[in-house]
Amino acid sequence: MDSAILSLAGAFVLSIIGLFVFIWSLRKGLLVENPAAASVIFARGEIGHTDDPAAADGERRSLQAAASEHGSAGHGADAGELQDRVAADRSSAFPVFMFIAFALFWLILGSAAGLVSSIKLHEPDWLNQQAWMTFGRLRTVHLTAVLYGWITNAALGMILWLLPRLLRTPLHAPVWTMLGGALINTGIAAGIGAIASGWSDGMEYLEIPWQIGIFILVGFVLIVLPVLYTLVNRKVEHLYVTVWYTVAALLWISLLFLVGKMPGVHTGVQQATTNWWYGHNVLGLWFTPVSVGAIYYFLPKIIGRPVRSYNLSILGFWTLAFFYGQVGGHHLIGGPVPGWLTTLSIVQSMMMVIPVVAFSINMAGTMKGRMHLARYSPTLRFMMFGGAMYFLSSIQGSLESLRSMNAVTHFTHYTVGHAHLGAYAFVTMVLFGAVYFMMPRVLNWEWPFPRLITVHFWLAAVGIGIYFVALTVGGWLQGVAMLDPARTFMESVAVTLPYLQWRSVGGTLMLASHLVFAGHFLAMALRFGPQRTGAALFAHSRELEVVYGK
Amino acid sequence: MENELKLASGAMVALGVATAALVVMPYVEVRDVKPAPQLKPYTSAEQRGRNVYVANGCVYCHTQQPRDRNLGPDADRGWGRASVPADYAYDKPHLLGSMRTGPDLLNIGARQPSRDWHLGHLYQPRAYVPGSIMPSYPYLFQVKDAAEAKQEGDQPITLPPGYGPMVGQVVVPTPEALDLVKYLQSLDRTYPVLPPEPKS
Numbered sequence: 092m093d094s095a096i097l098s099l100a101g102a103f104v105l106s107i108i109g110l111f112v113f114i115w116s117l118r119k120g121l122l123v124e125n126p127a128a129a130s131v132i133f134a135r136g137e138i139g140h141t142d143d144p145a146a147a148d149g150e151r152r153s154l155q156a157a158a159s160e161h162g163s164a165g166h167g168a169d170a171g172e173l174q175d176r177v178a179a180d181r182s183s184a185f186p187v188f189m190f191i192a193f194a195l196f197w198l199i200l201g202s203a204a205g206l207v208s209s210i211k212l213h214e215p216d217w218l219n220q221q222a223w224m225t226f227g228r229l230r231t232v233h234l235t236a237v238l239y240g241w242i243t244n245a246a247l248g249m250i251l252w253l254l255p256r257l258l259r260t261p262l263h264a265p266v267w268t269m270l271g272g273a274l275i276n277t278g279i280a281a282g283i284g285a286i287a288s289g290w291s292d293g294m295e296y297l298e299i300p301w302q303i304g305i306f307i308l309v310g311f312v313l314i315v316l317p318v319l320y321t322l323v324n325r326k327v328e329h330l331y332v333t334v335w336y337t338v339a340a341l342l343w344i345s346l347l348f349l350v351g352k353m354p355g356v357h358t359g360v361q362q363a364t365t366n367w368w369y370g371h372n373v374l375g376l377w378f379t380p381v382s383v384g385a386i387y388y389f390l391p392k393i394i395g396r397p398v399r400s401y402n403l404s405i406l407g408f409w410t411l412a413f414f415y416g417q418v419g420g421h422h423l424i425g426g427p428v429p430g431w432l433t434t435l436s437i438v439q440s441m442m443m444v445i446p447v448v449a450f451s452i453n454m455a456g457t458m459k460g461r462m463h464l465a466r467y468s469p470t471l472r473f474m475m476f477g478g479a480m481y482f483l484s485s486i487q488g489s490l491e492s493l494r495s496m497n498a499v500t501h502f503t504h505y506t507v508g509h510a511h512l513g514a515y516a517f518v519t520m521v522l523f524g525a526v527y528f529m530m531p532r533v534l535n536w537e538w539p540f541p542r543l544i545t546v547h548f549w550l551a552a553v554g555i556g557i558y559f560v561a562l563t564v565g566g567w568l569q570g571v572a573m574l575d576p577a578r579t580f581m582e583s584v585a586v587t588l589p590y591l592q593w594r595s596v597g598g599t600l601m602l603a604s605h606l607v608f609a610g611h612f613l614a615m616a617l618r619f620g621p622q623r624t625g626a627a628l629f630a631h632s633r634e635l636e637v638v639y640g641k
Numbered sequence: 642m643e644n645e646l647k648l649a650s651g652a653m654v655a656l657g658v659a660t661a662a663l664v665v666m667p668y669v670e671v672r673d674v675k676p677a678p679q680l681k682p683y684t685s686a687e688q689r690g691r692n693v694y695v696a697n698g699c700v701y702c703h704t705q706q707p708r709d710r711n712l713g714p715d716a717d718r719g720w721g722r723a724s725v726p727a728d729y730a731y732d733k734p735h736l737l738g739s740m741r742t743g744p745d746l747l748n749i750g751a752r753q754p755s756r757d758w759h760l761g762h763l764y765q766p767r768a769y770v771p772g773s774i775m776p777s778y779p780y781l782f783q784v785k786d787a788a789e790a791k792q793e794g795d796q797p798i799t800l801p802p803g804y805g806p807m808v809g810q811v812v813v814p815t816p817e818a819l820d821l822v823k824y825l826q827s828l829d830r831t832y833p834v835l836p837p838e839p840k841s
Contacts, residue, residue, distance in 0.1 A: 102662045109654055212742070215766070215776045222780045227698020289696030293734035322645055330644045339652035346656060350664065359729035361667045363737045368663035376656070412652060416659025422739060425712035427724045429670055435662055498712055502704060502741035573741060576714035580744050581772055588774070 099431040102417070103438065110413045114406065129397035129404075131331045132257065132388060134172035141395045143468040144531035147541040154467035158395055175259045175326070182261030183251045184533045186268045190248030191526055191533075192616070193276050195609050197240020200283075202605050205233035206598045213591045223287040231286050231298050238296070238373065239279050239307070242514065243344075245522040246381040247272065247314060250337045252529050253388055254318060257334050258325035264317040271313030278306035294362070296370040297351050304352040311345040332404040336384030339412065343376040360427050364420065371419035374513055379481070380411065382521040383450060386478050389528055391457060393471045394464055399456030407449035414442040421492040424501055440492035447485040454478050469544040473524025476552060480516035484509065499574060504587060504594075505566025508559050515601070516555045523551070523608065530615060539620025543611045547604045554600030557593060565590025676730035679832035683731055683824070690824025693781075693817045695734065702775070704738035705747040705828070721748035721831055728830045743775055750828040759822040760798040760814050768804035781818035787811045 130138060141158045143151065208230040211217055218224045247268075255262045262268070282299030285291065291298045299307070318341060322334070351369035391398050398404060420428070420436030458475070465471045487509055490496055500506060527544055531537050538544060565587045572583035614620050683691060694700070707715040709723040716722060724747055729735060753759065761768060764782050766775040782798070784806045790797055790813055797811035806812055814822075 102658065102666075106655075106658050109658065211776060212774055215774045219777050220779055222697070225697055225778065225780075226776045227701050228696075230701055231698055291695055291698075293695035293700065293736065295700075295739060330648065335648055338648060342649065342652050343656055346653075350660065357668075358733045359671065359731075359735055360726040360737075361664075361671050362733070362735040363729075364667040365664050366735065368659065372659070409651065409655075412655035413658065416655055417662050419663055423737070425708040425723075426706045426737060427726050427728065429667060432663070432667060502739065504740075504742075506739070574713055576717040580718060581770065584742070584774060585772055 096431065099435050102435060106413045106417070110409060114409060125401045126397060128329045128331070129391075129401040131327060131329045132392055133397070134176065135169035137168035137395070138397065139395050140168060141393060141464070141468070143393050143470050143528065145469045145527035145538055145541070145544060146467060150467045150541070154464060157464055157467060158461065172259070176256055178261055179255035179259060180252070180532050182265060183255050186262070186265045186272065187248045187252045187529065187533050189269055190244045190251065190272055191530065193272065194241050194244035194248060195612055197236045197244060197279065198605050199609050201233050201236025201241055202598070202602045204229050204236060206595065206602050208233055209591070209595045209598045213588055213595070222289060228287055228289070231291065232283050234296070235279065235283050235286060235298060238514070239282070239299070242378055242518055242522065244272070244276070245526065246378070249385060249522065249525045249529065250318070250341065250381065251314075252533070253333060253337060253385070254321060257327070257331045257388070258321060259327050260321055260325045262317065263320045263324065267317045268314045271310040274306045274310035274313065278303050278310065281306070294366045296373055297366060301352045301354045304348065308345070308348055308352070311341075311348065315341050315345055331388070332401065332408060333384040333388040335405070335408050336380040336387070340377050340380040340384070343372070347372050347376065363423060363426070364428055364432060367419040367422040369419070371422065372416055375415035375418060378514065378518045379415065382477065382518045383407070383411075383481065385521050385525050386454065386474055389470060389525060390454065390474050390478070393468050393474070394458070394461050396457065396461070399453050403449050403453045407446040407453070410442070410449065411446040414439045414446070418443065418492065421497060424494065424497045437492045437494065440489050443485060443489055447482060451482045469541070469548065470524045470528045472548055473520050473527065477517050477521035477524065480512060480520065484512040484517050487512065499570035500566060501570070502573070503566040503570040504562045504590070505570060508562030508566055511555065511562070512559050516559065520551065523547070530612070534615060536615055536618065538611065539614050540611060543607055547607045547611070550600050550604030550607065554597045554604060556597070557600065558597030561590045561593035561597060671726040674727045674730065676727050677832055677834070680728065680730065680830065683827065686820050687824045687827045690820035690822065693821040694736070694824060697778070700736045700738045702740055702742035703744065703746045704741055705745065706737045707745050707747055715745060718744070719752055720745040721751070722834065724830060725834050727834075746825070746828055747830055748828060750826045751831045754826060756822055756826065757799055759825055760818060761800050763818060763821070764798065764800065764812055765804050768801045778818070781815050781821070783813045783815060784810050785813050
C-alpha cells in the first residue's frame, strides 16, 4: 500500500476510535436518558415557565398561556437559585455590553462594505478612484468586519453571559475579559485599516497581518483564562451541553488562530491546505459550536422545557468535534494537493451528517407541538430560523463536497451563497436572537420598540432568502457554463449578472435590517423610548427583580 | 474535575487529529518537492508586483490552479496543464484562489505576453474584453498633460480609441502598475512536468 492510502486509513480509523472512546467515557449507557442534566438550565420549580425578555408584556402572557396548554406550569421557581442567576448576570453585564456594542458597530460597517462590494460586481467602474475602495480590498474589509468584528464579538459576549448562568458562578476577573476584548477590537480595527491600505497577509480568512494578529491572540488568551477559572470553580455538578460547545470552541479558535497565523512556517501548496484547514474550521469549530450551543440553551429556556435528549446533544458535540476539523480539504478539490487529502475531507464532510441529524432530531423533538410559540416570542423566531438553517446549510455542505457536485459549484458564486447560508442565515440569526434575549438582562431595561424586532426579523429573513436563492441559481449556471468547453469563459460571467443584481437587492434588505437593529439597540442603551421597567445598569440587586419576572 | 478534563483533552485530541491530517501531513509530503529547473525565483520587480496583486485582492476573483481534464476544460481554454506542488515552490503567500469570477492566471504570462495589453487592460478592462466585470484600476495610473509627460520622460500607455483621456492628455502607469505587469508576465508554468516515478 502506498503512503497515501495508509495515511488516509490511519486518520480515519484514529478519529473513529477517538470518537468511540469519548462516547464510552461519557456515558456507559448511551441510550439511558438523563433528564437531570438537561434540566440544569432551570432553577428548581422553573420548568414550565416560559421566558423571553424580548417579548412585550402582552406577548409574554400569551406565550405563557400557550405553553401551559401542554402541561401545567410548576409552582414558583426557587428564589435562591434565581438570586444566583441574578448575581451571575450582574457579574458579566459590563463585559457583555461592551462586546455586543463592538459587535454592532462592526456589523454595520461590515455589511455596508459587503453591499458596496456586491454592487461593484455588476457596476465595475463605480467608486474606483481610491485604492481602498477597490473590490478586492472592500470585499476583504467586509469579510474581516463581519467574521471577526461582528460574529466573534457577539459570540464572545454571548459566551461570557451564558457561562456564569450555566455554572451558577459569577464570572471571575471580568476586567481581564474586557481587556481582552479591547485588544481583540484594537486588532480588528488595525487589521481592517491595514487591509484597506493594502497591507495584507494575502490568504482568505487570514488576511489580518500576523503582527496585528498578536493583539487578537493575546486578547483571546485574556478571555479564555477567566473562563477556565470560572469553569473550574463552578457551583454545579453537571456541565450543560452549551458549556461543552462554547468552552471547546473558545479553545479551538485560539489554537486555530495561533497555528494559522504562525509566520514563516507555511509555503506554497502546504500553505494552501493550512489556509483551508483554518478557513473551514473558523466556521466549523468556532461559529458552529457557539451557535449550536446557544440554541441548546435559549430554545429550551424560552419554551420552559428541557431538551428532548441530553445524550443526543452530547453525541452531536463529539461527532462535530471529530469530523468537522478535517473537512477543509474539499476546498482544494482538483487542485495541486495530494489526492488523499481531498478524499479524506469529502469522507468527513459526509460524516458531518451525524451531528447535524442528531441536533435536528433533538430540536424537532423538543419543539414538537410547541412550534406555534414562535408567534409570541421574537427570540424563539430567530432561534428556530437559525436552527433550521443549520440543518439546511450543513446538509448542503455535505452534498457540495461530493466530487460530482463540487466539480460544478467549485470556483463559483454558489459557494458564496452557501457561506452566507451558514454564516448569516444560521449563525448571525442565532446571534441576533441571543442579543435580543440577553440585553434586557444586561441593561435591566426592556427593548423600547418590540415591533422593530419583528421588522428586523423579516427584513433579514427575506434579505438572506433573496441573497441565497440568487447566488445558488446564478452560481450553478456559472459552473455549468464554465464546464462546457463549447462556451466561452465570458459566457460564464454574463450568465451571472442578473443574479448578482438580485444579490445586491437581498444585501440591501439585510443592511436595512441591521440599521433597524442598531438603532433599536442605541435607543435601548441610551434609555430612549416609552417603556421603563427597571433601574440602570449598576442597580441594586433588589430592583433587578422587575425584569427577572418574579 | 473529571468533566473539565474530558472537555479540554477531547477538544484538543479532535483538533490535533485535524491538524495532523490537514497541516502536518501535507507539510511532510510536499516539503521536499524540487522546483523544475525552468521555474525561476521571482525577481525583485516581480515580487513587488506580486505584492501589488496581494494588496489589491486579485486572488478573490482569479485562481492560479488549472485543473485536470477530468475536472474541467481548463486546458481547452488555454489555461495550461494541471498544476503540481512544485509549481508553487517560490509562492509565499500562496495565491491558489477559490473563485473564478475571472479566468485562471497561472499561465497568463504565456497566454498574454504583451505589456501594453496588460497595462491598458488594467486601466480599463472593458476596452479589451467587452462585458468584463473586472474593476478598472485608475489609481494605478496618472493622467497627465502630454507635454508634461514628454518633458519628464514618461512612457504613456496606448489605449483603444474612445477609452483614452481628453485630448492633449496621456495615461502614465505608476511604478506599482509596471511591477504588477512584470509579475503577470512572469506567470508561466508551461514547462512539462516529469511523470512521477513508477510505483514499485
